[in-house]
Amino acid sequence: MDFNILADQYRKELFENILPFWLNNSQDKQFGGYFSCLDREGHVYDTDKFIWLQGREVWLFAMMYNNVEPNPEWLQCAVQGGEFLKRFGHDGSFNWYFSLTQDGRPLIEPYNIFSYTFAAMAFGQLYKATGNGEYADIAKKTFDLILSKTDNPKGKWNKTVPGTRDLKNFALPMILCNLALEIEHLLPEDLMHSIIESCIHEVMDVFYRPELGLIVENVLVGTEGLSDSFDGRVINPGHAIEAMWFIMDLGVRLHRPELVEKAAQIAVQMVEFGWDEQYGGIFYYRDRDGHPTQQLEWDQKLWWVHIETLITMIKGYQLTGSQACLDWFEKVHTYTWSHFKDNEFPEWFGYLNRRGEVLLPLKGGKWKGCFHVPRGLYQCWNTIEKCAEKNNTIYSTLYSV
Amino acid sequence: MDFNILADQYRKELFENILPFWLNNSQDKQFGGYFSCLDREGHVYDTDKFIWLQGREVWLFAMMYNNVEPNPEWLQCAVQGGEFLKRFGHDGSFNWYFSLTQDGRPLIEPYNIFSYTFAAMAFGQLYKATGNGEYADIAKKTFDLILSKTDNPKGKWNKTVPGTRDLKNFALPMILCNLALEIEHLLPEDLMHSIIESCIHEVMDVFYRPELGLIVENVLVGTEGLSDSFDGRVINPGHAIEAMWFIMDLGVRLHRPELVEKAAQIAVQMVEFGWDEQYGGIFYYRDRDGHPTQQLEWDQKLWWVHIETLITMIKGYQLTGSQACLDWFEKVHTYTWSHFKDNEFPEWFGYLNRRGEVLLPLKGGKWKGCFHVPRGLYQCWNTIEKCAEKNNTIYSTLYSV
Numbered sequence: 001m002d003f004n005i006l007a008d009q010y011r012k013e014l015f016e017n018i019l020p021f022w023l024n025n026s027q028d029k030q031f032g033g034y035f036s037c038l039d040r041e042g043h044v045y046d047t048d049k050f051i052w053l054q055g056r057e058v059w060l061f062a063m064m065y066n067n068v069e070p071n072p073e074w075l076q077c078a079v080q081g082g083e084f085l086k087r088f089g090h091d092g093s094f095n096w097y098f099s100l101t102q103d104g105r106p107l108i109e110p111y112n113i114f115s116y117t118f119a120a121m122a123f124g125q126l127y128k129a130t131g132n133g134e135y136a137d138i139a140k141k142t143f144d145l146i147l148s149k150t151d152n153p154k155g156k157w158n159k160t161v162p163g164t165r166d167l168k169n170f171a172l173p174m175i176l177c178n179l180a181l182e183i184e185h186l187l188p189e190d191l192m193h194s195i196i197e198s199c200i201h202e203v204m205d206v207f208y209r210p211e212l213g214l215i216v217e218n219v220l221v222g223t224e225g226l227s228d229s230f231d232g233r234v235i236n237p238g239h240a241i242e243a244m245w246f247i248m249d250l251g252v253r254l255h256r257p258e259l260v261e262k263a264a265q266i267a268v269q270m271v272e273f274g275w276d277e278q279y280g281g282i283f284y285y286r287d288r289d290g291h292p293t294q295q296l297e298w299d300q301k302l303w304w305v306h307i308e309t310l311i312t313m314i315k316g317y318q319l320t321g322s323q324a325c326l327d328w329f330e331k332v333h334t335y336t337w338s339h340f341k342d343n344e345f346p347e348w349f350g351y352l353n354r355r356g357e358v359l360l361p362l363k364g365g366k367w368k369g370c371f372h373v374p375r376g377l378y379q380c381w382n383t384i385e386k387c388a389e390k391n392n393t394i395y396s397t398l399y400s401v
Numbered sequence: 402m403d404f405n406i407l408a409d410q411y412r413k414e415l416f417e418n419i420l421p422f423w424l425n426n427s428q429d430k431q432f433g434g435y436f437s438c439l440d441r442e443g444h445v446y447d448t449d450k451f452i453w454l455q456g457r458e459v460w461l462f463a464m465m466y467n468n469v470e471p472n473p474e475w476l477q478c479a480v481q482g483g484e485f486l487k488r489f490g491h492d493g494s495f496n497w498y499f500s501l502t503q504d505g506r507p508l509i510e511p512y513n514i515f516s517y518t519f520a521a522m523a524f525g526q527l528y529k530a531t532g533n534g535e536y537a538d539i540a541k542k543t544f545d546l547i548l549s550k551t552d553n554p555k556g557k558w559n560k561t562v563p564g565t566r567d568l569k570n571f572a573l574p575m576i577l578c579n580l581a582l583e584i585e586h587l588l589p590e591d592l593m594h595s596i597i598e599s600c601i602h603e604v605m606d607v608f609y610r611p612e613l614g615l616i617v618e619n620v621l622v623g624t625e626g627l628s629d630s631f632d633g634r635v636i637n638p639g640h641a642i643e644a645m646w647f648i649m650d651l652g653v654r655l656h657r658p659e660l661v662e663k664a665a666q667i668a669v670q671m672v673e674f675g676w677d678e679q680y681g682g683i684f685y686y687r688d689r690d691g692h693p694t695q696q697l698e699w700d701q702k703l704w705w706v707h708i709e710t711l712i713t714m715i716k717g718y719q720l721t722g723s724q725a726c727l728d729w730f731e732k733v734h735t736y737t738w739s740h741f742k743d744n745e746f747p748e749w750f751g752y753l754n755r756r757g758e759v760l761l762p763l764k765g766g767k768w769k770g771c772f773h774v775p776r777g778l779y780q781c782w783n784t785i786e787k788c789a790e791k792n793n794t795i796y797s798t799l800y801s802v
Binding site for chain 1: 440446447449498499502506507508509510512557558560561562565566629630631690692693694695697698699700701752754755760761762763766767
């Protein structure tokens with residue numbers, strides 16, 4: 001595996017294929033914000049605006065501007081989306097709707113906590129890019145609301161009867177692991193420190209179950225025990241694997257190599273559990289006891305699952321030298337590029353059936369936007385470059401001997 | 402097609418395969434009610450109790466007792482389920498939960514109107530079977546609550562922002578078409594008459610769109626126009642085809658042959674739209690404009706879609722003589738028996754992938770219980786017998802000439 005060639009493959013795909021697709025096709029020049037429902041060729045097939053995806057596209061272009069180069073086209077794209085979100089995305093008190101019409105009228109109430117987390121990420125990066133204190137203020141206020149909602153994220157839209165089988169879900173502590181580093185620059189050090197410690201504990205000691213070797217999606221509140229129910233048994237391998245690179249980033253930030261090692265090891269266990277031996281690719285859902293899942297889409301192969309796995313495996317290799325991580329990176333790399341990349345039109349497919357055939361020909365929709373593909377290409381490109389530097393160093397060391 | 406042999410095939414499958422499966426495997430002898438999560442061989446893999454499926458199994462065995470024969474085992478099965486529902490299924494005011502634990506503790510709040518409709522059907526039939534006025538009272542009170550909720554079935558759990566894009570959904574008027582005949586014996590004639598007229602109008606004049614030749618799942622409130630959105634574009638062929646036999650039953654009851662003719666014709670249009678020319682079977686969802694659906698399971702082949710289509714097509718043929726209905730009955734009959742019937746273990750598979758391969762090996766789950774298969778076999782058996790009688794009459798007429 002030639003890391004120099006590989007880094008180039010990821011970088012080129014990002015700059016020449018993915019970023020132009022979203023810059024050219026997703027921006028709504030009339031009302032602001034972004035279209036995310038784009039067909040195979042990039043044409044808009046639905047004009048609704050989903051707050052998850054609005055926030056994520058603001059974040060992506062602001063992050064590229066901050067981390068890669070101060071390209072004014074990227075900044076302009078991020079700012080116009082941020083202004084649309086600021087004006088229409090919330091109820092006036094930073095309760096973030098789930099979706100809007102094209103012209104910004106609210107469609108679905110603020111029941112979904114991840115509309116808040118992606119808004120906070122967006123405005124955190126946008127503040128970094130612009131220095132505009134208004135954006136910092138929105139990120140901070142939104143983050144306070146997220147913290148106030150951790151015990152009942154769905155609020156009044158929660159349909160669970162309290163007291164019978166109270167479950168807590170993996171998604172929020174997992175996302176907070178990532179968000180914490182994203183908006184570290186905006187919050188008091190001691191608050192961030194305690195949030196980070198608590199999230200690491202939740203992910204690695206509560207949702208990771210050594211007796212199973214797996215991360216579960218839901219545990220019982222209080223006892224933190226396993227629940228023998230559909231929600232208690234379900235495993236989402238991609239979700240757990242994604243969380244492991246958030247944990248590795250925290251391990252690097254906190255100088256805790258043992259945390260990075262553990263995350264790399266759990267990620268390998270999760271991909272072994274999730275891999276489809278028959279057709280290749282990683283299942284979307286599995287029941288930990290082998291029972292039928294309630295998710296009819298359990299056997300589908302989703303773009304984000306595979307791209308997040310690439311990030312985790314290459315980081316695992318780069319940070320720990322794990323051969324298992326490198327082997328899985330190669331295997332998932334081969335599957336991903338040969339199945340998700342569309343060789344005729346820009347951007348990647350999102351949804352394949354179990355056999356790896358295209359299930360929905362969309363390039364963007366209600367849940368797929370300008371996020372996992374470009375973030376993944378950016379993360380892999382940078383991490384592979386570090387692997388290449390290390391190899392170059394090894395070569396020079398060898399030659400200098 | 403020999404209708405006598407065919408009627409026998411449906412009757413035998415019902416009596417020798419399906420009913421024993423549920424009688425033997427689903428009854429909870431400890432707490433009452435029914436397990437619905439049964440694996441391929443009939444073993445319980447999850448003990449939660451879903452009110453839709455509790456109500457439907459009560460209904461099924463009470464209906465069989467009322468319509469076929471006064472088998473005490475069927476009555477006992479229906480009554481014990483009804484008693485469990487009466488005691489644990491609601492909040493004390495006949496607001497029906499969505500699900501319970503095995504021992505009857507509420508898990509999910511009464512957000513779902515169909516928990517109410519299946520409870521009303523159950524207690525309506527149970528009253529017919531037992532003459533117990535308490536059951537009639539539960540059915541009537543539940544029906545009153547359904548009527549009070551028609552404008553906002555989800556109540557406080559509704560996540561739609563009012564006023565932006567208010568949609569009304571096909572499912573409730575469709576189910577009311579069926580429920581009306583089910584509990585006709587319990588309600589004042591003028592009330593039932595106005596409900597029936599209103600539901601027929603909704604189904605045939607509002608949700609059926611002559612400009613498309615299709616029944617849509619959602620229309621705009623007020624204007625009753627089409628909505629160009631995911632919810633406004635989605636078509637559920639099985640749902641619409643099922644509604645057409647409810648309408649045919651109403652047409653027979655009201656002596657309106659033109660209504661039966663129209664329903665048979667719409668059903669043929671819907672199955673033509675829903676049929677998968679490549680692999681056979683009827684798609685679960687399609688977008689009316691050919692855009693990607695938001696339902697990832699859109700291309701799957703579901704048991705109830707095919708069984709409901711068999712009922713509708715054979716009724717359409719029996720009542721109108723439509724050759725198209727008979728041709729579709731034969732085509733769907735062949736697909737259904739060769740794909741959904743499990744030749745090794747009792748009951749039928751529920752979920753196949755697009756190619757017709759088993760996707761989930763369950764015989765029952767969160768949504769599949771003792772309902773569509775036995776109701777469909779019962780309905781087809783009875784309707785095919787009528788076709789056979791008609792043929793016999795034709796033969797005797799020929800011979801007597």
